[in-house]
Every structure is written in C-alpha cells, then in structure tokens.
Amino acid sequence: MMEGNNDYIIVQLLKSFLGNPKSEHDALNKKQWQFNCPGPTCRHDVDKFNLEYNSKKKAFKCWKCEPVYSGYVHKLVWDYGTKEDYRKLNVIFPKETSRSFKDKVKRVKTDHQLITCELPKGYMPLGKKRNTKLYELAWNYLVHDRKVNPSFIDKYQIGYTETGPRKFRIIIPSRNTLGRFNYYEARSYMKDPKIPYIKPSGDEVHKNDIIFNENFINWDLPIYIVEGVFDMFRIPNSIPILGKEISELLVEQLLKHNCTVILCLDDDAIKKTDETCKLLTSLGLNVFFIDLTDYKKDISKIYEDHGKEEVAKALMNMKRLDLETEIKKKLKNE
Ligand SMILES: [Zn+2]
Incomplete structure (x- = not known):
C-alpha cells in the first residue's frame, strides 16, 4: 500500500515538469503512464505522449527519441526537473535503492511493453485503395490467394510496399498492449520471382522479445x-x-x-x-x-x-x- 502511494507521489513529481499525462484513470493503481517527452526529438510535439513511464519499475523510455532516451526515473528528474525535484525524489526513492532494484528487476531494459519498432519504409495501408498494378497484386495475394477477410485489413492495419528495401511485400504489423507497433511480418506478394520474407533487422527488434499482436x-x-x-x-x-x-x-x-x-x-x-x-x-x-x-x-x-x-x-x-x-x-x- 505504502509503495503504491509512493509510486503515485513520483508521478505527481513528474507531472510538475512534464505536464499532465495522457490519462490519470485509476491513478493509484496505474503502472504504465504516458507523458509528453521533453527530449530533443519530441519537445515540440504537441500531445503525442511518446514517453512511457512505468511507475512500478521506476523506468521510462521515449519510443521516438533518437538516440533512445530511457533509464531510471532519477535520470529523467535530473535532466528535466529542478534540483528540489531531484532532492524530493531521493527522499521518496533513494538512488541507492534504484541500484539494488536494478539487480532485482533485470528486465527493465527489455520490458517487452517498451519495445517498439517502425513500420518499414514505403509502408502503405492496404485499406486505402490505389490505382496501381502493384496494389492490385498485393490485394489479390492477400484477399484471393490467402483468403484474408478484407475486414481484417483495417483491424490489423495490414499494409503493403511498392518501394523501399522491403518492396513488393505485404506488411502484417504487430502491436503491443498499448497499440504501438513492435514488429511486422513482410510477405512477398509477387509470385515470381520468389523473394523471401524480410522481417525487422535483428538490431531493431527480435521476434522473441515481443508477443505478436498482444494487443488482441x-x-x-x-x-x-x-x-x-x-x-x-x-x-x-x-x-x-x-x-x-x-x-x-x-x-x-x-x-x-x-x-x-x-x-x-x-x-x-x-x-x-x-x-x-x-x-x-x-x-x-x-x-x-x-x-x-x-x-x-x-x-x-x-x-x-x-x-x-x-x-x-x-x-x-x-x-x-x-x-x-x-x-x-x-x-x-x-
Ligand atoms: Zn522523446
């Protein structure tokens, strides 16, 4: 109980310099928060709430900032809060605790809900009809050959490519429980020549680090x-x-x-x-x-x-x- 209250006090502290989170519904039990990111890439974004904060793990990550902006809450408060904020945080949750905490929760860095990826270059939603030969091929492959119901196209945000390093592919994205893209499968819609499927590159995200379409x-x-x-x-x-x-x-x-x-x-x-x-x-x-x-x-x-x-x-x-x-x-x- 006590810890839950402290979790929320830290969120209040973050609010004082990050502004209001996306939602405060069930604030006392809420673990996953979304704030507007103050980082250099996103500071001019309005209400994009790119920064995820997990109040249980006391860790944050911006899914848009490059290089990746993530770490323990201490770093966030140090970077963007006042000295007084930082002092308060250390009373509530001393930095030393966070170190031993780190050993306990080794998975902070790889918390699978924080892993996201971008859709491949050239991705276009298949739900939006285009008058090209390639669109027709992609549509026919998915709907006629693989018999995927057109209603699934919007539901799963299935897309296709005509250009880019993953061109001529049907793109089947995966989303995490927050609805963010975290992986995709790319299947060739060309019958000939046979081209293999190309997934996100290993350094982007590995299939074993996500649950495909956990969203659903x-x-x-x-x-x-x-x-x-x-x-x-x-x-x-x-x-x-x-x-x-x-x-x-x-x-x-x-x-x-x-x-x-x-x-x-x-x-x-x-x-x-x-x-x-x-x-x-x-x-x-x-x-x-x-x-x-x-x-x-x-x-x-x-x-x-x-x-x-x-x-x-x-x-x-x-x-x-x-x-x-x-x-x-x-x-x-x-
Ligand atoms: Zn950011």
Whole structure:
C-alpha cells in the first residue's frame, strides 16, 4: 500500500515538469503512464505522449527519441526537473535503492511493453485503395490467394510496399498492449520471382522479445499458439510464434497469467509439439494440442482449401499429451 502511494507521489513529481499525462484513470493503481517527452526529438510535439513511464519499475523510455532516451526515473528528474525535484525524489526513492532494484528487476531494459519498432519504409495501408498494378497484386495475394477477410485489413492495419528495401511485400504489423507497433511480418506478394520474407533487422527488434499482436490477446481465455501470422487470422486469441520455438518471454507470460494453452503447430511439427507440451506441462500449465496429422497441412492451408467449417472441425481434434502417450504405449504393448 505504502509503495503504491509512493509510486503515485513520483508521478505527481513528474507531472510538475512534464505536464499532465495522457490519462490519470485509476491513478493509484496505474503502472504504465504516458507523458509528453521533453527530449530533443519530441519537445515540440504537441500531445503525442511518446514517453512511457512505468511507475512500478521506476523506468521510462521515449519510443521516438533518437538516440533512445530511457533509464531510471532519477535520470529523467535530473535532466528535466529542478534540483528540489531531484532532492524530493531521493527522499521518496533513494538512488541507492534504484541500484539494488536494478539487480532485482533485470528486465527493465527489455520490458517487452517498451519495445517498439517502425513500420518499414514505403509502408502503405492496404485499406486505402490505389490505382496501381502493384496494389492490385498485393490485394489479390492477400484477399484471393490467402483468403484474408478484407475486414481484417483495417483491424490489423495490414499494409503493403511498392518501394523501399522491403518492396513488393505485404506488411502484417504487430502491436503491443498499448497499440504501438513492435514488429511486422513482410510477405512477398509477387509470385515470381520468389523473394523471401524480410522481417525487422535483428538490431531493431527480435521476434522473441515481443508477443505478436498482444494487443488482441485476452490472457484470461485459453491461448492458442500457432506458427505463422496467417494461422493467427484463423483462430481467435492465438499467438503466432513465427517459427516452431516458443520464446522465453511467451512462456513467462503464459505462467504469469496461468493460461490454458492449446498448441496448434503445423502438422510436420509433432516432435516440437511434444517437446513444448512437456515443457509447459512441467511448469504447471494446463496444456492441450491440436492434432493436424490427418490433414497433412497447417491451419491456414486448411482454411484456404476447405473454409472455416473445416478449421472448426480440425480444432475439435484437441488432445492432451499425457493421455495420448499412454494410449500409444498401451497399443504398443498389446
Ligand atoms: Zn522523446
């Protein structure tokens, strides 16, 4: 309780030189705050609230400033508050505490909610019709070949490129719980020549440091884990892991929310499904998996070839690993 009050006192202190935050709704319990950034890149922005402050971790980060402006609250107060502000802060939350705090909360620097990225150069929303051949190709690839419902284009802010280092791609952005872009998938919409997908570069953001489209996830409901973004379109409350490896971050979040997990990896990933089921089960989670071996195709392909009823049918094929292995063992022994 005491700590909660102190958290809010620090926010009040920040307000005295940063101005009012974007919202003060539920101020006493609020952890994530957005202020106008006083940094050199953004100081002339009006009500952009680029600076995120986490009152629990006492850390801040501006998602626009370059070089990145981030650190502990002490730095922010030192840089932009008065000497008196700094003295007050150290009474409430001594700098020494922040050092030992740092060891405790190692993840401050990599708090995944603070990780953001820019959409690639040349990104144009596909929801805005343009009279170009490339627009038509992009639209046809997404809506006709991959059968993505046009209503998803605005919902997920799907775009495409005609120019730039990631040209000729469909861009499927990911957003964090604050609605900020933190990753994207770039798929070629050209049939020929084949060009690979190009993701954000590793030094920008790594796929394992974010939860793809966490914005749309309700952690209180069962979470489906799928491989790719097109599978994500097919199953509500699904998280694409953009491959077959589940990230440490995702495991942490599943544990934090004590989720029921339903793995729905591609039909060729039986070993990986088995491994991941075992891992998550051993951590105490309630884990199921969807058996797609009879289909010999992944969820997005099932949808594209047979429609949503078949996807619903495939999802009924839900199994629990331990029962499966027991049954198999029994069958072997008979
Ligand atoms: Zn800034």
